[in-house]
Amino acid sequence: MPSLFDGASARIEAALEHIEISEDVAQRLAQPDSALKVSVPLRRDDGRLTVYSGYRVRYDSTLGPAKGGIRFHPDVNADEVSTLAFWMTMKCAVMGLPFGGGKGGVAVDPKELSPAELERLSRTYIDAIADFIGPDSDIPAPDVNTNPRVMGWMADQYRIIRRAHTPAVITGKPIEMGGSAGRTTATGDGAFHALATMMERWERQADGTTVAVQGFGNAGQRFAKLCANAGYTVVAVSDSSGGIHNAEGLDIESLIEAKNDKGSVTEAEGEALSNADLITMEVDVLAPAALESVITADNAEDVSAGVIVEIANGPIASEADATLIDNGVAVLPDILANAGGVTVSYFEWVQNRQAWYWDAETVARRLEDRMVGATRALADRAKDEHVDLRTAAYIMALEKIDRAAAAVGTTEFFRARQG
Ligand code: NAD
Numbered sequence: 285m286p287s288l289f290d291g292a293s294a295r296i297e298a299a300l301e302h303i304e305i306s307e308d309v310a311q312r313l314a315q316p317d318s319a320l321k322v323s324v325p326l327r328r329d330d331g332r333l334t335v336y337s338g339y340r341v342r343y344d345s346t347l348g349p350a351k352g353g354i355r356f357h358p359d360v361n362a363d364e365v366s367t368l369a370f371w372m373t374m375k376c377a378v379m380g381l382p383f384g385g386g387k388g389g390v391a392v393d394p395k396e397l398s399p400a401e402l403e404r405l406s407r408t409y410i411d412a413i414a415d416f417i418g419p420d421s422d423i424p425a426p427d428v429n430t431n432p433r434v435m436g437w438m439a440d441q442y443r444i445i446r447r448a449h450t451p452a453v454i455t456g457k458p459i460e461m462g463g464s465a466g467r468t469t470a471t472g473d474g475a476f477h478a479l480a481t482m483m484e485r486w487e488r489q490a491d492g493t494t495v496a497v498q499g500f501g502n503a504g505q506r507f508a509k510l511c512a513n514a515g516y517t518v519v520a521v522s523d524s525s526g527g528i529h530n531a532e533g534l535d536i537e538s539l540i541e542a543k544n545d546k547g548s549v550t551e552a553e554g555e556a557l558s559n560a561d562l563i564t565m566e567v568d569v570l571a572p573a574a575l576e577s578v579i580t581a582d583n584a585e586d587v588s589a590g591v592i593v594e595i596a597n598g599p600i601a602s603e604a605d606a607t608l609i610d611n612g613v614a615v616l617p618d619i620l621a622n623a624g625g626v627t628v629s630y631f632e633w634v635q636n637r638q639a640w641y642w643d644a645e646t647v648a649r650r651l652e653d654r655m656v657g658a659t660r661a662l663a664d665r666a667k668d669e670h671v672d673l674r675t676a677a678y679i680m681a682l683e684k685i686d687r688a689a690a691a692v693g694t695t696e697f698f699r700a701r702q703g
Pocket of ligand 1: 574
């Protein structure tokens with residue numbers, strides 16, 4: 285199996301069959317601008333010291349400061365962080381945000397830590413990367429297993445280190461610390477707007493359309509709730525403990541309650557279902573909203589859904605692309621479908637820099653405008669180029685970065701000058 289990063293690069297190759305970009309840009313995008321690996325020592329509640337590995341990668345800053353979340357998960361590693369930072373680069377470019385791409389993480393299982401240990405870990409990680417990040421260079425945000433509280437600890441630690449209030453260094457903060465209205469729900473909201481925009485194009489109705497959501501965290505829960513409210517039938521959801529199914533439609537509120545109060549959706553009413561079966565079940569719309577590579581060459585042929593909304597980053601391994609395209613599965617690619625989060629992070633950064641805060645309606649309206657606009661532009665481009673939506677997204681992102689790079693000069697420019 286190719287590394288996650290090799291798989292990600294394959295998508296660039298596919299886009300480059302349709303457009304030409306400067307050789308300089310292609311070369312620069314083949315590796316990250318800078319990658320930091322740090323030790324994150326944690327004094328445990330019982331006095332022991334445990335040292336974790338932490339990472340922060342700035343992949344590309346052609347369009348602006350690097351932007352990307354921080355993940356706490358035992359599987360975090362250098363390849364994964366680089367790949368996630370690369371995807372952030374493409375995502376910000378597709379969305380027309382003035383950011384490059386970055387990502388960070390600590391290889392830790394936060395479920396094994398007490399709240400006080402989690403706070404110390406969050407602060408120590410920022411101590412380790414403080415010289416690498418900043419509101420004009422690299423701006424972290426939440427990702428898997430990190431949330432507004434963790435961002436609050438991190439922003440506070442940065443303030444202590446710098447001896448200055450610098451809220452724009454981290455987004456996804458609690459509202460009281462300069463967070464934006466609408467940030468917590470933004471990823472699910474954005475994915476829903478992307479799906480709704482495409483459904484309109486396809487002249488399909490929510491009524492009678494079935495949906496399955498893998499991963500019932502921040503993004504998956506919100507997406508499932510919006511789908512149910514809009515008239516879709518959400519027939520299956522899952523989390524790391526497994527899934528549940530009801531052909532008549534699940535009650536999303538009671539699933540959220542089961543997840544919050546008892547730790548898993550499997551505690552709610554419904555027939556049990558494995559995560560593997562959820563991916564291949566008969567459903568119209570499949571939304572993987574957990575981790576990478578859940579659809580691979582091994583199970584792509586068995587996917588029955590006609591539409592996949594990639595809420596997670598990289599849920600489809602690149603080796604599965606051809607099978608899904610051949611089988612007529614429409615994939616709303618991650619670099620568009622989950623871009624609601626970074627879009628409202630951008631709004632938060634703007635509000636922090638101006639110290640001028642927007643109400644929830646303004647944030648929601650601006651997010652919807654951006655998501656609908658980007659999805660329509662992507663669908664148009666895919667049609668013009670006769671390519672799938674993912675390839676169109678990469679084409680648009682690469683063009684954007686290429687134009688920005690050309691503005692400061694490329695080999696082609698300097699050669700032409702020499703005559
Ligand atoms: P989260 O930690 O809130 O939720 C993750 C969910 O996935 C949990 O319900 C967990 O139980 C479930 N899960 C974990 N392992 C699983 C497995 N093997 N099978 C099934 N379910 C599993 O995380 P989140 O913020 O909702 O992020 C989910 C995905 O969305 C990630 O890929 C993340 O990178 C992506 N994403 C999140 C945001 C954001 O703003 N939160 C933005 C863009 C992309």
